[in-house]
Amino acid sequence: MLNVAQWTVIAAATGLVLSLLFSKLRPELLFAALALLLAAAGVIEPQRLPQLAANPAVITLILLLLVSAALEKTGLLARLGRHLFRPSYGQTLMRIGTSTVVSSAFLNNTAVVATLAGVINRQVDHLPARLLLPLSYAAILGGTLTLIGTSTHLVLNSVLTEQGRPALALLDFFPIGLAVAVAGLGLLLLLSRHLPDRSVPQEQEPPYFIDAQLLASSSMVGRTVQQNGLRSLNGLYLAEIVRAGQLIAPISPDLVMQAQDKLVFCGAVDKLSELERFDGLELFAGSNGLLSENLHEVLVSPTSNIVGKTLKQVDFRARFDAAVVAMRRRGERLSGKLGAIELQGGDILVLAVGQQYLAQRRVNRHFYHVGGTVLPKPLQRWQEGVVLGGFGLTLVANLSFGLPLYLGLALLLLALVATTVLNSNDIRQRFPFELWVIITGALALAEAFQRSGLSQLLANSLQLQLSDGGVMAAFIGVYLLALLTTELMTNNAAAALVLPLALGLADAFGVSSMPFIMAVAYGASASFISPFSYQTHLMVMNLGNYRKRDYLRIGVPMSLLYSAIVIHLVPRVFPF
Numbered sequence: 001m002l003n004v005a006q007w008t009v010i011a012a013a014t015g016l017v018l019s020l021l022f023s024k025l026r027p028e029l030l031f032a033a034l035a036l037l038l039a040a041a042g043v044i045e046p047q048r049l050p051q052l053a054a055n056p057a058v059i060t061l062i063l064l065l066l067v068s069a070a071l072e073k074t075g076l077l078a079r080l081g082r083h084l085f086r087p088s089y090g091q092t093l094m095r096i097g098t099s100t101v102v103s104s105a106f107l108n109n110t111a112v113v114a115t116l117a118g119v120i121n122r123q124v125d126h127l128p129a130r131l132l133l134p135l136s137y138a139a140i141l142g143g144t145l146t147l148i149g150t151s152t153h154l155v156l157n158s159v160l161t162e163q164g165r166p167a168l169a170l171l172d173f174f175p176i177g178l179a180v181a182v183a184g185l186g187l188l189l190l191l192s193r194h195l196p197d198r199s200v201p202q203e204q205e206p207p208y209f210i211d212a213q214l215l216a217s218s219s220m221v222g223r224t225v226q227q228n229g230l231r232s233l234n235g236l237y238l239a240e241i242v243r244a245g246q247l248i249a250p251i252s253p254d255l256v257m258q259a260q261d262k263l264v265f266c267g268a269v270d271k272l273s274e275l276e277r278f279d280g281l282e283l284f285a286g287s288n289g290l291l292s293e294n295l296h297e298v299l300v301s302p303t304s305n306i307v308g309k310t311l312k313q314v315d316f317r318a319r320f321d322a323a324v325v326a327m328r329r330r331g332e333r334l335s336g337k338l339g340a341i342e343l344q345g346g347d348i349l350v351l352a353v354g355q356q357y358l359a360q361r362r363v364n365r366h367f368y369h370v371g372g373t374v375l376p377k378p379l380q381r382w383q384e385g386v387v388l389g390g391f392g393l394t395l396v397a398n399l400s401f402g403l404p405l406y407l408g409l410a411l412l413l414l415a416l417v418a419t420t421v422l423n424s425n426d427i428r429q430r431f432p433f434e435l436w437v438i439i440t441g442a443l444a445l446a447e448a449f450q451r452s453g454l455s456q457l458l459a460n461s462l463q464l465q466l467s468d469g470g471v472m473a474a475f476i477g478v479y480l481l482a483l484l485t486t487e488l489m490t491n492n493a494a495a496a497l498v499l500p501l502a503l504g505l506a507d508a509f510g511v512s513s514m515p516f517i518m519a520v521a522y523g524a525s526a527s528f529i530s531p532f533s534y535q536t537h538l539m540v541m542n543l544g545n546y547r548k549r550d551y552l553r554i555g556v557p558m559s560l561l562y563s564a565i566v567i568h569l570v571p572r573v574f575p576f
Contacts, residue, residue, distance in 0.1 A: 009038070052440050081120075104139045129546065138185065151491075158439060210267070214260065224254050241257075284338045299347070301535070305434060329346075365430055
């Protein structure tokens with residue numbers, strides 16, 4: 001019979017999974033509620049929550065993401081991107097894939113993809129749709145090479161250290177990660193003929209959504225749409241009007257315009273000057289004198305906390321010192337007022353920005369530039385040397401002298417602040433608060449499984465059912481469970497949910513836990529099939545105008561090959 005604590009853990013875990021799958025609540029809120037519920041119910045001791053939040057592996061992850069902000073400032077990826085393209089598509093694909101794999105082994109995957117995707121979009125030798133999806137897959141493959149290549153590995157390390165098990169080393173993942181990376185890149189080359197040969201001419205791209213308001217002083221008030229010349233715009237068309245909260249569409253040429261009408265235009269953002277000639281027509285961005293020279297095209301990060309909120313709800317202008325001129329969303333024609341549209345990860349915005357926006361570099365956390373705008377004040381050569389040399393020295397000190405990564409990264413971060421490479425605002429903007437909360441909640445759940453005895457109870461039950469197939473069947477089952485879970489939710493959540501069961505199974509069979517740990521690590525990183533399973537997939541989905549079937553066509557063979565290699569190699573590199 002299960003006791004109260006075990007039933008509480010089951011109910012909490014089930015509620016978490018269902019909420020992640022079916023609710024619109026943000027993951028950090030769900031994991032925070034889970035941790036507090038477990039502590040309030042007495043399943044874990046309340047004082048354990050701050051201790052879990054200060055886990056060395058968690059601190060390592062936080063410091064790594066902060067140091068990554070300095071690595072991105074070096075412009076190393078942007079310079080690398082300029083040398084990737086060749087007339088041969090196959091050579092270009094392999095150069096991009098190899099560079100992405102190596103970069104993603106040590107840098108934040110999202111930043112790697114965002115930087116190189118912008119370069120890919122601007123080159124003219126090959127269709128972006130033929131390169132962007134392989135870019136996202138290569139970032140996943142590269143993340144499997146090292147402990148710091150993906151947050152999934154650091155989440156696993158956090159759980160292990162909290163349970164008193166040996167911590168993972170920086171290169172524990174390298175042999176298997178190298179095998180899957182090489183095989184994966186080869187498969188991408190073989191499958192490249194199935195990538196969409198989808199040319200998207202400028203006039204066929206999803207139109208930008210541009211919002212303007214008719215001021216009471218405008219001479220256009222009281223005249224029809226036809227009389228005001230709004231039926232013959234160059235590159236823009238009047239799609240709808242919002243009047244007193246009511247949507248008017250389609251627009252009749254004889255419609256008489258009224259003061260405070262919201263006019264919604266669709267078309268190319270470089271035709272904005274067409275609207276400047278109309279008296280009393282004010283763009284949503286406002287007439288602040290920035291529109292002609294300071295336009296920045298950015299992509300909304302899927303992990304930003306502004307996702308799911310409207311521009312007005314986040315007080316966009318005050319928060320970022322930037323006004324949204326236009327918005328575009330792949331595969332969807334936007335409707336209504338610009339300020340009332342809920343932002344989604346992958347939305348492309350055109351911003352008119354002020355000096356505070358440029359100085360604070362808020363783009364780092366919420367947006368990624370895709371239009372080629374060069375950010376101001378690049379690092380000096382000696383500062384780049386501090387960043388790159390310091391990061392390399394930190395890794396060498398960990399590998400050769402056993403210096404804990406969190407200590408080396410903390411010293412490096414201090415040096416970066418002292419040399420003005422980073423400032424307090426950079427750190428505040430890049431601090432991964434949401435991820436910190438998620439990992440703390442995941443650690444609380446893992447501890448609840450262990451302290452309540454539920455993980456061992458489930459593992460013993462599964463061990464009896466899988467006894468005929470032996471430990472290999474249990475290993476494969478753990479891997480497949482992690483793979484399925486990561487396609488349904490997120491890689492970090494998958495790792496946190498499956499690892500306690502995996503460790504319990506290893507103990508039940510009386511074998512080494514390392515094969516089971518690796519099964520969870522590689523299974524949780526196998527986000528190949530669904531465009532919603534990994535944040536870089538969402539980014540390239542918009543930029544490359546991909547459809548879900550494109551991910552299936554490439555992702556299913558990739559997942560099968562990846563899984564076969566992992567299942568074959570893990571027990572040989574890490575014997576039971």
